Amino acid sequence: MAGKETVRVGLIGAGIMGEGHAAATFQDPRAKLVGVASLEGAEPLAKRFGAELATKDYREIIARKDIDLVLVATPDHLHYEICKAAIESGKHVLVEKPLTVDLGEADKLIEIVKRSGLKLMACFSHRWIPSYWATHERVAAGKIGRPVMAYARKNDRIWVPTKMLGWAAGTTPAWFLSSHDIDLVTWWMGDRATEVYATAVWGVLRGRGIETPDAVQAQVRFAKGGVATFESCWIYPDTFPSMTDSYIELIGESGVIHLDRKDEQLHVASEQAYEWPRIAIMPKIAGKQQGALTEVVQHMIACVRDDKEPLVTLESSRQVTAILDAIHRSIASGKPEKVL
Numbered sequence: 001m002a003g004k005e006t007v008r009v010g011l012i013g014a015g016i017m018g019e020g021h022a023a024a025t026f027q028d029p030r031a032k033l034v035g036v037a038s039l040e041g042a043e044p045l046a047k048r049f050g051a052e053l054a055t056k057d058y059r060e061i062i063a064r065k066d067i068d069l070v071l072v073a074t075p076d077h078l079h080y081e082i083c084k085a086a087i088e089s090g091k092h093v094l095v096e097k098p099l100t101v102d103l104g105e106a107d108k109l110i111e112i113v114k115r116s117g118l119k120l121m122a123c124f125s126h127r128w129i130p131s132y133w134a135t136h137e138r139v140a141a142g143k144i145g146r147p148v149m150a151y152a153r154k155n156d157r158i159w160v161p162t163k164m165l166g167w168a169a170g171t172t173p174a175w176f177l178s179s180h181d182i183d184l185v186t187w188w189m190g191d192r193a194t195e196v197y198a199t200a201v202w203g204v205l206r207g208r209g210i211e212t213p214d215a216v217q218a219q220v221r222f223a224k225g226g227v228a229t230f231e232s233c234w235i236y237p238d239t240f241p242s243m244t245d246s247y248i249e250l251i252g253e254s255g256v257i258h259l260d261r262k263d264e265q266l267h268v269a270s271e272q273a274y275e276w277p278r279i280a281i282m283p284k285i286a287g288k289q290q291g292a293l294t295e296v297v298q299h300m301i302a303c304v305r306d307d308k309e310p311l312v313t314l315e316s317s318r319q320v321t322a323i324l325d326a327i328h329r330s331i332a333s334g335k336p337e338k339v340l
C-alpha cells in the first residue's frame, strides 16, 4: 500500500481473542473493520465496532475484494484452511497462535505465502509484553552471555479446557499454552531446535469426556548445545488465584533472567474471591484497550500499510509448530524425536 491509505480489515472468529482483535482495529486510525465472520457472535461485534458485514460464513470475508488484511481468531485446528483461502484470494493475514497444528500444513502455507508476496504473521502476542521484550533486548545485547538452558511452564485452571474453550479436545495444553513459551525461548536463544523428548499424562480431563492430556512435559535440545524444558498443564484447581500460572527461567553463560508472571502485580481480595486478574494482554485503560494484543494487531496493520516486514517471521513460527510436532510424536512413540 502507498503508506497513506486505510487498511481494510476482515475478522474471522468473534470469541475471546476476536473481540480483542476487533477493538485493536477499531482504535487504529489507519484501519477500518469492514466485516466479521464467526459461527457465533459476529453480529454484536460488527455492530459495536462499525463493521458493515456480519456473517457466519468466513468465505464471505475471503470473497470481498475490498479487504486488505484478514485477522484469523478461530480455534487452532482451523487456522490452515482459513489462512490458505485468505492468501489465495490476495489478502494479508494475521493468524492467532499457533500458525498451524500440523507441520505439513505449515510448510504448504509458507510456500503459498512466499509465492504470493503477501504478508502472514502468527500472533505471538507475548513478545509485546514489556518484560519479555526487555528480555529479548538484554539477551541480544549479550547481557547474560550465550543462552544455555531454559525452563518454562504455563499452567491453566481447569476452567479453561472445561468451560472457557468449547474445543479443548481439538488441541492439547502444549499446543495451546507452550506454543507461547516455545516462541519466546527460541526467539531469545536464536537457535534451531534439533531433538525433543516428551511425555504426557491423561486422566482428569479424559474422565470429564475431554480427550486431551492433563499435562505435558518436553525437553528440547538445540543445535548449539542449549536445552529447554517446556511444561503445560490444564488441571489447576479453580481456586488458584490466576487463570494462568506462568514462569520462565533463562540461563546464559554469564547471567540469569527470571520471568515470574503467575500474577501481574494485581492482587484482589473481595467477598467473592481472592484473585490475580490477567491484565497484560488486553487491559482496558481509560476506556481504551491497551496491552500486548492491541500492539500486535496494530503492528500488523502498520506492516500492511507501510509495506514493512512483520516482526514475527514465518520461519520462527514454523519452528514453533515443528517443535510441537516433535513433542506430540515423542509422546506417541515414547522415544526422543528429531525436529523436522
Ligand SMILES: NC(=O)c1ccc[n+]([C@@H]2O[C@H](COP(=O)([O-])OP(=O)(O)OC[C@H]3O[C@@H](n4cnc5c(N)ncnc54)[C@H](O)[C@@H]3O)[C@@H](O)[C@H]2O)c1
Pocket: 012, 013, 014, 015, 016, 017, 018, 037, 038, 039, 040, 041, 056, 057, 058, 073, 074, 075, 076, 078, 096, 097, 098, 123, 124, 125, 126, 164, 165, 166, 176, 281
Ligand atoms: N495470543 C494469545 O494470547 C491467545 C490467548 C488465547 C487464545 N489464543 C488463540 O486464539 C484463537 C481463538 O481462541 P479464543 O480463545 O478466542 O477461542 P473462542 O472459542 O473464544 O473463539 C473462537 C471463535 O471462532 C468461531 N469459529 C469457530 N469455527 C469457525 C468457523 N469455521 N468459521 C468462522 N468462525 C468460527 C467461534 O464461533 C468463536 O467465536 C486460538 O487459536 C487460540 O489458541 C491466543
